Every structure is written in structure tokens, then in C-alpha cells.
Amino acid sequence: MRYTSEDVGLLIKTTQYRHHRGLDASLAATGISLVQWSALREIERNPGASMHRLAELSFNSDQAFGTLTARLLRVGLIERFQGPGRVTHHRLTPRGTELLREGRKRVMKVLVLSFASLDEKERDMLGTLLAKLLT
Template identity: 55%
Template sequence: MTGGTTEQAKRVDAHPGGAVDLETLGRAVKEAQYRHHRALDTRLAAVGTTLAQWDALRAIARSPGASAHELAMATFQGDQSFGTLAGRLAAQHLVERRQGRGRRIEHHLTEAGERTLEAGRAVAVEVLAASFAPLDEEERITLLGLLRRMGVDAGAHP
């Protein structure tokens, strides 16, 4: 972001005294997320999946054998929503659900699931590269650091 653009944003979205309007800031974060999700969903359709499905495949690849509850948490979904999604992925032969200890059902990618995951990664790299193109590397590092700090701090406060 150039200095002029930053100054302009501060003037437009600040309260008297220079405080940033938090509703405007929150909405800007939500708008960026929404644009990412829309672009990803649109482009992932070309490789035969959706953002929710691809994100689930990604979570399973990171934690093979994870339970539905663990994967629901990792994908920011409720248990019931993830269970429905996992059922669709299993019906498409992208995921295997295996009996674990007790009542635990473990999730694993199939070869088809791995192929879909990799195809989705190629799409995500392109979409995110275009989205973050206006930021230079230093700005990206700063943004990532700030968002991670917010995530850590947010966990301490309801």
C-alpha cells in the first residue's frame, strides 16, 4: 500500500482524534476473506471440488486418522456439518472413513482425494498470489504477523 493510500484510508475510516473505526476494519477483513472464498470456490469448481471440500481434504492430509470432531475444529465447522461433508467426500471416493478405537471414526485420503487436493492447491496458489499481489513481501510478512498475533490474543478473550 502506498503512503498516500494509507493516509487516505485513515482519514476516511477514522474517528475524530485518529482512532480507526473498528467496524470498518472488521468489515475490510471480512471483505478480503469473502473475495478469497468466492474466487477459490469459482476456480475450484473447474477441478471438481468446492472450497469446503478442498479445505476438508487439506485438513485430512495434515492429520491422517483424525476424528470428525478434530477435523470440524480444523475447518471451522460444526460437528454435524463436517459429518455431512465427510459423507459426501466418502461417496465421491475422496475419503475413507475407518473404525478407530471405541466409537472413533478415522479419516484418510484416497488416491483420488490426494489428486483432488493437489489440483486444488495449484488453484489456491494462483488465486492467493493474485489476491496478495498489491502487497510487497514486507507488507505480507507484517500482515501475517498481525493476524497471527490477533489469533493468539483472541483465544485469551471471549
């Protein structure tokens, strides 16, 4: 079968939508959403990153990420600390770290199931092709 660029774009978006719904449903049992879990993941992965950079990495606008971090602070999943000058950084609290770990298990189950119809070579090929698109 020949796929047009529109077909491929729609397949990528449909896969992403399916992942988002499945991940949100699985994470709901932990009391956090995919958006919140993604913010925790990026805060952990990128210590010292600016709010703007964390917003980009978690696919949020700066304003949305600011609102999100305020909520994560309120519920005790992250804390703020002063960096050099006027820079403010974030880090996970022990509770935030635990929710990130529990969420990661759930995320991996959803993703493994999602890609189960592909063998290792096909997953590698898909990853290579998607990475090529992003360069």
C-alpha cells in the same frame, strides 16, 4: 487514514469473502467446492484427528462436517477406517489426494494474485498482525 475496529473487521470480512468466491470459482473446474477442498486438506494435514477437530479446522459445525464426509465418501475422495476403540478416522483415497494437489495449485494462484499488491515486508507484517490477533 485511521481505521476503527469496525472498519478493520469489515475489511477482513470483505477480503475473506473475496477469497472464498475466487477460490470456489477456481476449484469448480476440478469438480469440488472450497468447503470440500478444505475438508480434504484438513484430513490430510491431521491424520487421526477426531471428526469434531476436523470440523473445527475446516470451519464447519460437527453436523455439517458429518454430512460433508458422507458426501466425500460417496464420491470416493476419502475412506474411513477404524482407530482404537470406537474411534473412526478418515484418509484420502488416491483420487482425493490428486484433487487436493490440483486444488492446491489453484488456491495458490488465487492467493498470490490476491496479495500481489503487497510486497514481502507488507505480507509479513499483515501475517504478524493477524497472528497476534489470534493469540
